[in-house]
Amino acid sequence: MARIKYMLYQNVCRPRPALLFFTGWSPSIIAFNPVQFHARRLAKQLNISCMVVFFRGMGSPGNIKALTRQDFLDDAVGSYDNLIQYQNVDPNNVYVIGESFGSYIASVLTSIRKIKGIILRVPTDFPNDGFTDTPQIQIAGMKSIEWKSRSHSSDESFALKAISNYSDGIFIVSSGKDTFVPESTISNYLKCCSNNDDVNHFIMKNSGHGLLKLSEQKEYYRLIYNWLEPRIK
Numbered sequence: 001m002a003r004i005k006y007m008l009y010q011n012v013c014r015p016r017p018a019l020l021f022f023t024g025w026s027p028s029i030i031a032f033n034p035v036q037f038h039a040r041r042l043a044k045q046l047n048i049s050c051m052v053v054f055f056r057g058m059g060s061p062g063n064i065k066a067l068t069r070q071d072f073l074d075d076a077v078g079s080y081d082n083l084i085q086y087q088n089v090d091p092n093n094v095y096v097i098g099e100s101f102g103s104y105i106a107s108v109l110t111s112i113r114k115i116k117g118i119i120l121r122v123p124t125d126f127p128n129d130g131f132t133d134t135p136q137i138q139i140a141g142m143k144s145i146e147w148k149s150r151s152h153s154s155d156e157s158f159a160l161k162a163i164s165n166y167s168d169g170i171f172i173v174s175s176g177k178d179t180f181v182p183e184s185t186i187s188n189y190l191k192c193c194s195n196n197d198d199v200n201h202f203i204m205k206n207s208g209h210g211l212l213k214l215s216e217q218k219e220y221y222r223l224i225y226n227w228l229e230p231r232i233k
Contacts (some may be wrong), residue, residue: 015090039052067137098123107166119228121174145182150184166193170198177208180209
């Protein structure tokens with residue numbers, strides 16, 4: 001597997017739950033990624049390990065113009081396998097937090113690795129076609145907005161299929177003013193996990209796709225902390 005860059009924050013001295021963070025599409029274009037702040041703070045407040053993953057071409061070496069969703073899923077699997085090897089990480093208590101494209105990858109990951117709980121902020125979605133052979137840059141963002149704007153069943157999306165079969169905790173956070181992930185995409189996710197009794201959904205009504213204000217980042221942090229805190233044993 002290609003060498004993936006990650007940031008690991010640990011505040012533990014015995015096996016404890018851990019968090020794996022997958023950021024959104026091309027986060028390296030911004031000077032500061034708030035996910036790193038959230039991970040560092042959660043590690044300290046919850047006494048856990050937190051790993052932030054930088055996908056190839058988005059913080060790790062790689063040609064973003066050639067990488068497929070399969071490549072990014074491989075990065076996610078490799079990072080998960082790396083995380084559970086750490087001495088102070090409980091491999092049976094790994095949670096995943098994804099944002100946008102990271103939420104899509106996190107959802108698919110639940111079908112091939114043991115995930116204790118998952119937080120999906122503004123989760124995007126894509127058709128199954130091209131998963132292994134189409135560079136993701138060709139359908140990222142607004143390039144696939146028409147497909148995202150329609151209703152889809154779990155058979156049309158690997159992410160939706162994985163979520164429909166997932167039985168542990170799910171927390172979906174959407175934005176009321178999102179122009180990249182339409183409401184229909186969020187509805188598809190919620191519809192596909194309708195048989196799960198442990199699903200929460202919160203709408204940040206005045207926020208867009210990216211949480212650009214400090215007040216929005218603080219609100220989001222409170223949401224994830226309040227969902228995680230009673231689950232972390």
